[in-house]
Amino acid sequence: MDFIVQGLGQVISPFNLMLIIGGVFLGIVVGAIPGLTATLAISLLVPFTFSMEPIPAMVMLLGIYCGGIYGGSITAILIRTPGTPGAAATILDGYPLGQKGRAGEAIGIATIASGIGGLISTVIMIFLSPQISKAALSFSGPEYFSLAVFGLTVIFSLSKDVLKGLATGLLGLLFGTIGMDLITPYPRFTLGIPQLLTGLPMLPVVIGLFAIAEIFRMAESVVVENDLMQKVGKIIPSKDTFKKIIGTVARGSIIGTFIGALPGAGANVAAFVSYNVAKKTSRTPEIFGKGAVQGVAASESSNNAVTGGALIPMLTLGIPGDAVTAVLLGALTIQGFQPGPLLFRDHMDIIYPIFACMIIANIAMMIIGLSGAKFVAKIALVKKAYLLPAIAIFAIIGAFAASGNIFDIWVALGFGFLGYILEKFKYDVSPIVLAVILGPMIEKSLRQSLIFSKGDPTIFITRPISLVLLIMAVLPLVFSLVKQFSKQKVKSKVN
Amino acid sequence: MIKSDLISSAVLLLFSIFIYITSFSIPKAEYQLSGPAFYPQLISVLLAMVSIIIIVRSYIRLKNIKDEPMPKINNIKKVIITMIATFVYVLILKKLGFVLCTFIYLTTLILVMQPEKNKIIISVIVSSVMTGIVYFVFAVLFSASLPSGTLF
Numbered sequence: 171m172d173f174i175v176q177g178l179g180q181v182i183s184p185f186n187l188m189l190i191i192g193g194v195f196l197g198i199v200v201g202a203i204p205g206l207t208a209t210l211a212i213s214l215l216v217p218f219t220f221s222m223e224p225i226p227a228m229v230m231l232l233g234i235y236c237g238g239i240y241g242g243s244i245t246a247i248l249i250r251t252p253g254t255p256g257a258a259a260t261i262l263d264g265y266p267l268g269q270k271g272r273a274g275e276a277i278g279i280a281t282i283a284s285g286i287g288g289l290i291s292t293v294i295m296i297f298l299s300p301q302i303s304k305a306a307l308s309f310s311g312p313e314y315f316s317l318a319v320f321g322l323t324v325i326f327s328l329s330k331d332v333l334k335g336l337a338t339g340l341l342g343l344l345f346g347t348i349g350m351d352l353i354t355p356y357p358r359f360t361l362g363i364p365q366l367l368t369g370l371p372m373l374p375v376v377i378g379l380f381a382i383a384e385i386f387r388m389a390e391s392v393v394v395e396n397d398l399m400q401k402v403g404k405i406i407p408s409k410d411t412f413k414k415i416i417g418t419v420a421r422g423s424i425i426g427t428f429i430g431a432l433p434g435a436g437a438n439v440a441a442f443v444s445y446n447v448a449k450k451t452s453r454t455p456e457i458f459g460k461g462a463v464q465g466v467a468a469s470e471s472s473n474n475a476v477t478g479g480a481l482i483p484m485l486t487l488g489i490p491g492d493a494v495t496a497v498l499l500g501a502l503t504i505q506g507f508q509p510g511p512l513l514f515r516d517h518m519d520i521i522y523p524i525f526a527c528m529i530i531a532n533i534a535m536m537i538i539g540l541s542g543a544k545f546v547a548k549i550a551l552v553k554k555a556y557l558l559p560a561i562a563i564f565a566i567i568g569a570f571a572a573s574g575n576i577f578d579i580w581v582a583l584g585f586g587f588l589g590y591i592l593e594k595f596k597y598d599v600s601p602i603v604l605a606v607i608l609g610p611m612i613e614k615s616l617r618q619s620l621i622f623s624k625g626d627p628t629i630f631i632t633r634p635i636s637l638v639l640l641i642m643a644v645l646p647l648v649f650s651l652v653k654q655f656s657k658q659k660v661k662s663k664v665n
Numbered sequence: 666m667i668k669s670d671l672i673s674s675a676v677l678l679l680f681s682i683f684i685y686i687t688s689f690s691i692p693k694a695e696y697q698l699s700g701p702a703f704y705p706q707l708i709s710v711l712l713a714m715v716s717i718i719i720i721v722r723s724y725i726r727l728k729n730i731k732d733e734p735m736p737k738i739n740n741i742k743k744v745i746i747t748m749i750a751t752f753v754y755v756l757i758l759k760k761l762g763f764v765l766c767t768f769i770y771l772t773t774l775i776l777v778m779q780p781e782k783n784k785i786i787i788s789v790i791v792s793s794v795m796t797g798i799v800y801f802v803f804a805v806l807f808s809a810s811l812p813s814g815t816l817f
Contacts, residue, residue: 340712351701356692389747390739555778559771579755594736595673613704
């Protein structure tokens, strides 16, 4: 355990603690505002961590990550609108509890469940990730190729429409090829623009897809103001309530950690799975949906447990499981750390502080949530007429600050427009972000393996680990495609 | 969303064909498989295949089900003004400087987004406060470089 103490020692300085607490608070506020997510907040702030030291930069971003996932529950309970997609399951019981005048208690339960979920998942992460990274040290070109393909296809197969997820993912892979070739000195698709020689700048792409596209979307719905807020009341739950939920919280935390560790499945999947498990195993399933404290506890413990889980593949393998961890991976890379098995061999100086920070962030989250939820709820109901311009300006400065180049703002605007259009045509944009980040790794490992095997593509299926990973990559894709097409047939028969 | 699928996948198909063709202008390396053009060509062929499958799927769906409407934009005026304002903002940023441009841009957006009309004074106040905060946070706290213009 001494490495945790060592990590804590590195993290606990007044400045770092202030950054964690500030990050958690900001995350909670952003998470509570419907439409804004942790992904958006983190992608807007990453550019400003450039000038910071690695540890302060990472602890602030991780604070936002933890707070952002939790914050969604506050608005889910108070105004029946999930602040983040992950809090959708919290509405089922959180809002009915509020209608019974127990909104404060519901928030209290959500806060404690979230904090414990985050802590349990952090502990699991601390024990599992060194083992996984050790096993991954033997990986070379073919394994990395199969692993990255696996990471991508799981994302596709979880998209609402698998084919469209595939299409945007491939589009992202094409965007990833822009710039100087990785192996030979030839530029590709740079359109004669010198700034593109080093590839599409990652942060402006992310800011465009998540933040700028969001301001265009917000402009559509800006007139609707939500003020159905319920009275908050007493927040800290009683001992009895606490006893009632503790089992559910423990189960939810473990479910959330493992779902989070799977690439592609995020907080919302984890919350619903945990909710259903809690309902099925409950002795009183009929109270679920009518204000059961266990319902809130199940969904919230699980969606916050996703944080620790999702960091496992990102840190140990360099494969982000979702859009948030993809952006966090980008932030680490910018600081000069390349996530993957080598990170655990060579750079424990950043790993330990990350572990320690996750513990502090979750504790800070509970304290802020229990004492300041009312205040957060008030900020979260800020008028969109003021919120939209603020995000717009943040996004534009963020895109600029990364490189100090006006060209990067144009990239962000371009991708903002693209993201808005794609969303209109019901395409999911997160596969693009993942593909842009994983693309170079896929291409490099693919071509290196093919050079090594002298052009023989069987290299990917004759090596056992690579074969297993490829099968794991293709199976869910085939399954969900078959499922979709059979649904199609049933539908057209009915019609 | 079926007709719109047809349109979007057709655009994707054209895009992948375009990429496939332009990738031939990338210089060739010794091994074809390890050359710089190999991977973009592979991906564009895959993208073309996926788009064709979506086209076929929408075609089959169109026969069976009555079509749903095309994607709609609510408050289209506000969306377009936001887009144009942002475009113009970035365009004049280098010339007029950060503080002035940001103030004009924020005032415009707040005025457009206000559900109530004739709130010019409040909008001006809010946007000047916001400009001040943004300038303080970024230039002073984060010491991030802001676009500097010739005027300010």
